[in-house]
Every structure is written in structure tokens, then in C-alpha cells.
Amino acid sequence: MSFEREALAAAVAAHGPVVRVLVAATAGSAPRDAGTAMLVWAGGQSGTIGGGALEHEAVTAARDMLAAGRRAAQRRLPLGPALKQCCGGAVTLVWERFEEASLPDALPFARPLGPAGAQPGAVAAKARAMRPGAAPALVEGWLVEAAPPLRRPLWVWGAGHVGRAIVSVMAPMPGLSITWIDLAPDCFPDSVPEGVTAIPAAAPAALMPRAPRDADHLILTRSHDLDLELCHAALGRGFASCGLIGSATKWARFRSRLSALGHSSASISCIACPIGDTTLGRDPQAIAVGVAAALLRGGNERMTRDRAG
Incomplete structure (x- = not known):
């Protein structure tokens, strides 16, 4: 405080x-x-x-x-x-x-x-x-x-239903600096929560080098190809935690593709997928609550690795 x-x-x-x-x-x-x-x-x-x-x-x-x-x-x-x-x-x-x-x-x-x-x-x-x-x-x-502590950087990639729910839940939390990225201005809601920096970018992965190396990342775009590109960029940049929305089937395919791109199994395992708490359900707000709880408890080591979904 x-x-x-x-x-x-x-x-x-x-x-x-x-x-x-x-x-x-x-x-x-x-x-x-x-x-x-x-x-x-x-x-x-x-x-x-x-x-x-x-x-x-x-x-x-x-x-x-x-x-x-x-x-x-x-x-x-x-x-x-x-x-x-x-x-x-x-x-x-x-x-x-x-x-x-x-x-x-x-x-x-x-x-x-x-x-x-x-x-x-x-x-x-x-x-x-x-x-x-x-x-x-x-x-x-x-x-x-004292002066306030440095704000913890959270980068949210995607402004769909889950992205909006996560930003809505996380924005009021003290001590966070949220950067929100999607492809175009009309991807975002009309009103972006106070303190959130929304960035429209035609090539989102090109922004990854701007992210602090101690940032938490949540990747939840509308495109699996873009999700993969962002995971690849995040592994090259480094992060405090990184979570990817998806099922166990999606994650198995991503692991194979990321391996083909030259990433080690140990590095790939630093990405959490699925994210949230599957016992809470698959509603965007339920996912947001599970993700928020995981981040507040310390990052993606707390994110569920339940592969059943």
C-alpha cells in the first residue's frame, strides 16, 4: 500500500x-x-x-x-x-x-x-x-x-467476449497496468475501462517486443493462426506468465507447431492452456473469474492445466 x-x-x-x-x-x-x-x-x-x-x-x-x-x-x-x-x-x-x-x-x-x-x-x-x-x-x-510500487504489466491479446470479460474483471484491481490489443478500433467496446491502454494493430505480434519481459500475457484472439503467432512471439520475448485460451486438442496442436518453430518442450510448457478454472464453466465471465484468481495467486503456475476441455 x-x-x-x-x-x-x-x-x-x-x-x-x-x-x-x-x-x-x-x-x-x-x-x-x-x-x-x-x-x-x-x-x-x-x-x-x-x-x-x-x-x-x-x-x-x-x-x-x-x-x-x-x-x-x-x-x-x-x-x-x-x-x-x-x-x-x-x-x-x-x-x-x-x-x-x-x-x-x-x-x-x-x-x-x-x-x-x-x-x-x-x-x-x-x-x-x-x-x-x-x-x-x-x-x-x-x-x-511511500511511492506506489511499479504496476504489474498485463497484456491482453484479443477483445472478443472473453477478452472483454477479463479486462472488465481485472481493470479495477490495484497495481495493474493493462495493455489491450486487437486488430482494429472497432474490435473494442465503445467504453474502455479507466487505466486500460487499448491499441488497435493490424499486425499484433509486431507489438510483442514492446511488452516488458516481466509482463503477464493472455492470448485469446478470434484466430488460431494469430494465437499461434503470438505464442511464438511471446516465447521469443520472454514473460512472467502466458496463458492461451483453448481446449486440450488445440493445445496439443500448438505444442507440435511451436516445437516445429524451434521452441523446446520446457519453454512451451511455460504457456498455460486451457486458462481459467474449468469447474466454473465456460461462460466468458466464469473464465475471467478463474483467470483473475490465478493471476492474483501468482501467475500461470496457478492456471489450470486441466486437459479435459
């Missing part, structure tokens, strides 16, 4: 003053991890810190802060005694009011939660040592937050 400046800046631009509610620390069982944040403005909110009663309390306090014009507040909440929740742990919440002028210029972002004072050496040292994606730190009355 880390400070998402772009999302905060967009909310401020759209709604004016915004209170950011941060789970700064947790003890014992808690609904969300330290670093989780949500944004609250006069007429709405985005994100969630979880917990039902905890979130209700946090939003109420945030709206009170907006009305009163206060800048920051901090509170430790025992979830059982204070909110009658069963988690049994405690969370430390920080509320901060942001306007355009108070957005951080750089990350990591260190600031005092009370009256401003000289920055202690321990705070400066913590900020220097904080890696992207690190949990927030409370140090001598100061809050220090």
Missing part, C-alpha cells in the same frame, strides 16, 4: 476539498491492511477501508472535518469495544484534508500530523529508506508514506 497521488489529485480536481482516510497501522485482526485508504468529499466517496461500522465512523468524521475545515486528525480505534465488531483487533486511522495546494510534490511523503515543527532525523531517515509500496510509518508525530 502506498500514496496514490494521481487518484487523490483527480478527486480534488473533480470535487474540491477531499479528506483522505488512511489505515495507518493495525494490531491484531483488522478488516484491511495498513496503507489502505479511501477518499471522502462533500457529496460522495471512493475506495473502502472495510469493516462496515468502522467505515461509517470514518466517513462521518471525514465529513465533519470538511465542514469544520480541520486539516488532520488521528485516532486509534479498538474494533470490539469502540465499534462492537468481532474482529478483535484495533486500527489507527489518519484523516487528512487535501486541496490542490496541499498535494505532495514528491514521494515518499512525510508530514506532521500536529502543529508543524522541525523534521526529526528519524523521519528523514525513514523516508530515505522507504521503498515503493512500503506500508506507512508513524514516526515521532509524523506520517511517512
Whole structure:
């Protein structure tokens, strides 16, 4: 978890003053991890810190802060005694009011939660040592937050029914950078999810060298010939994971053809086919859920190798 400046800046631009509610620390069982944040403005909110009663309390306090014009507040909440929740742990919440002028210029972002004072050496040292994606730190009355981690690249090849379902499921996931490729602009839906880069390309495989070598790939075009060309290109480029839509029969033919193209059995086995979880069914949304679960658990080593389909 880390400070998402772009999302905060967009909310401020759209709604004016915004209170950011941060789970700064947790003890014992808690609904969300330290670093989780949500944004609250006069007429709405985005994100969630979880917990039902905890979130209700946090939003109420945030709206009170907006009305009163206060800048920051901090509170430790025992979830059982204070909110009658069963988690049994405690969370430390920080509320901060942001306007355009108070957005951080750089990350990591260190600031005092009370009256401003000289920055202690321990705070400066913590900020220097904080890696992207690190949990927030409370140090001598100061809050220090890291820059976001590098987004994990996901390249989706094909904008048919399954491609659309997968992008719809994966786009809201934090920490992903999705690139979506198909043959022409009219292959894509009228509205592409926010944060997804859609690229029409008459020769999709020519884009493979642009993909990061640590990208996850999902190959699900309308053409078996194009699927094969993309698998061949992906094996030549390298990847974190690669999944191919298809049946056991399709994969057997692809293995033979990829072998004829010069790829070793070990390399070819790095491609997962079929993808998803066949126990969930073959509906595009069911495939998308299975693929998303596999990717969240670590990549194609988790993708099903059920050859029965």
C-alpha cells in the first residue's frame, strides 16, 4: 500500500476539498491492511477501508472535518469495544484534508500530523529508506508514506467476449497496468475501462517486443493462426506468465507447431492452456473469474492445466 497521488489529485480536481482516510497501522485482526485508504468529499466517496461500522465512523468524521475545515486528525480505534465488531483487533486511522495546494510534490511523503515543527532525523531517515509500496510509518508525530510500487504489466491479446470479460474483471484491481490489443478500433467496446491502454494493430505480434519481459500475457484472439503467432512471439520475448485460451486438442496442436518453430518442450510448457478454472464453466465471465484468481495467486503456475476441455 502506498500514496496514490494521481487518484487523490483527480478527486480534488473533480470535487474540491477531499479528506483522505488512511489505515495507518493495525494490531491484531483488522478488516484491511495498513496503507489502505479511501477518499471522502462533500457529496460522495471512493475506495473502502472495510469493516462496515468502522467505515461509517470514518466517513462521518471525514465529513465533519470538511465542514469544520480541520486539516488532520488521528485516532486509534479498538474494533470490539469502540465499534462492537468481532474482529478483535484495533486500527489507527489518519484523516487528512487535501486541496490542490496541499498535494505532495514528491514521494515518499512525510508530514506532521500536529502543529508543524522541525523534521526529526528519524523521519528523514525513514523516508530515505522507504521503498515503493512500503506500508506507512508513524514516526515521532509524523506520517511517512511511500511511492506506489511499479504496476504489474498485463497484456491482453484479443477483445472478443472473453477478452472483454477479463479486462472488465481485472481493470479495477490495484497495481495493474493493462495493455489491450486487437486488430482494429472497432474490435473494442465503445467504453474502455479507466487505466486500460487499448491499441488497435493490424499486425499484433509486431507489438510483442514492446511488452516488458516481466509482463503477464493472455492470448485469446478470434484466430488460431494469430494465437499461434503470438505464442511464438511471446516465447521469443520472454514473460512472467502466458496463458492461451483453448481446449486440450488445440493445445496439443500448438505444442507440435511451436516445437516445429524451434521452441523446446520446457519453454512451451511455460504457456498455460486451457486458462481459467474449468469447474466454473465456460461462460466468458466464469473464465475471467478463474483467470483473475490465478493471476492474483501468482501467475500461470496457478492456471489450470486441466486437459479435459
